[in-house]
Amino acid sequence: DTAVSQTPKYLVTQMGNDKSIKCEQNLGHDTMYWYKQDSKKFLKIMFSYNNKELIINETVPNRFSPKSPDKAHLNLHINSLELGDSAVYFCASSLRHAGGTEAFFGQGTRLTVV
Amino acid sequence: DQQVKQNSPSLSVQEGRISILNCDYTNSMFDYFLWYKKYPAEGPTFLISISSIKDKNEDGRFTVFLNKSAKHLSLHIVPSQPGDSAVYFCAASLGASGTYKYIFGTGTRLKVLA
Numbered sequence: 001d002t003a004v005s006q007t008p009k010y011l012v013t014q015m016g017n018d019k020s021i022k023c024e025q026n027l028g029h030d031t032m033y034w035y036k037q038d039s040k041k042f043l044k045i046m047f048s049y050n051n052k053e054l055i056i057n058e059t060v061p062n063r064f065s066p067k068s069p070d071k072a073h074l075n076l077h078i079n080s081l082e083l084g085d086s087a088v089y090f091c092a093s094s095l096r097h098a099g100g101t102e103a104f105f106g107q108g109t110r111l112t113v114v
Numbered sequence: 115d116q117q118v119k120q121n122s123p124s125l126s127v128q129e130g131r132i133s134i135l136n137c138d139y140t141n142s143m144f145d146y147f148l149w150y151k152k153y154p155a156e157g158p159t160f161l162i163s164i165s166s167i168k169d170k171n172e173d174g175r176f177t178v179f180l181n182k183s184a185k186h187l188s189l190h191i192v193p194s195q196p197g198d199s200a201v202y203f204c205a206a207s208l209g210a211s212g213t214y215k216y217i218f219g220t221g222t223r224l225k226v227l228a
Contacts, residue, residue: 105157
C-alpha cells in the first residue's frame with residue numbers, strides 16, 4: 001500500500017495548456033510538500049502545507065497553484081504551461097513541520113512540455 | 115546561491131569496501147542534516163539524519179559525521195553492497211518554527227561493483 005502516491009507518473013503536454021498533478025498520502029501526516037527537480041538535478045521546494053494551510057511558497061510563479069482539500073491531499077495545478085516547466089515534480093509528506101523530520105516522497109511525475 | 119553542495123557527481127566502490135559521500139554547506143543556521151537515497155524512477159527515501167548539535171550518528175551500516183567548523187558532513191557506508199547503488203542526496207533543514215524547509219544538494223551517484 002503506497003504511502004505517498006501521485007498521479008500521473010508521466011505527463012506530456014503542449015505549451016499553453018493547463019494541467020494538474022494529484023497527490024495523496026495515507027500516513028496521517030500533517031505536512032505536505034511539492035518539490036521540483038530540474039534538468040540540473042536540483043531538488044527545490046516549491047510549496048509546503050501544514051494542516052491544509054500554506055506555510056511556504058518558494059517564489060514560484062503564480063501559474064502554479066497548490067490546492068489542499070484535506071490533510072491527506074495536496075494537488076498541483078499549473079496554468080499556461082511553458083517549456084521551462086519541464087521537470088520531475090515530487091510530492092512529499094512529513095509527520096509534522098519541524099526540522100529533522102523525515103519526509104516521505106512519492107515516485108515523481110515527469111512533466112514534459114512540448 | 116547553492117547552500118548545500120555535493121561536489122562529487124559520482125563514486126564507484128568495490129563491494130565490501132567503505133563508501134564515503136561528502137556534502138558541504140554554507141549556512142551555519144542549518145539545524146538538521148539528512149541523507150536520502152534515490153533509485154531510478156522512484157522518489158527519494160530517508161536514510162539517516164543528524165542534529166547540528168551532534169557530530170556523529172550511526173544506524174547499522176550507515177554513519178553520518180558532522181564537522182561544524184568545516185561546514186562539512188559525510189555519509190559512510192560499511193560494508194558497501196550492490197543494493198546500495200543509487201543517487202544519494204544530502205539535505206539541510208532551515209527555518210523557525212512553522213516555516214521549516216529542506217535544501218537539497220544535487221546528489222552523488224554511487225555505484226557499488228560486485
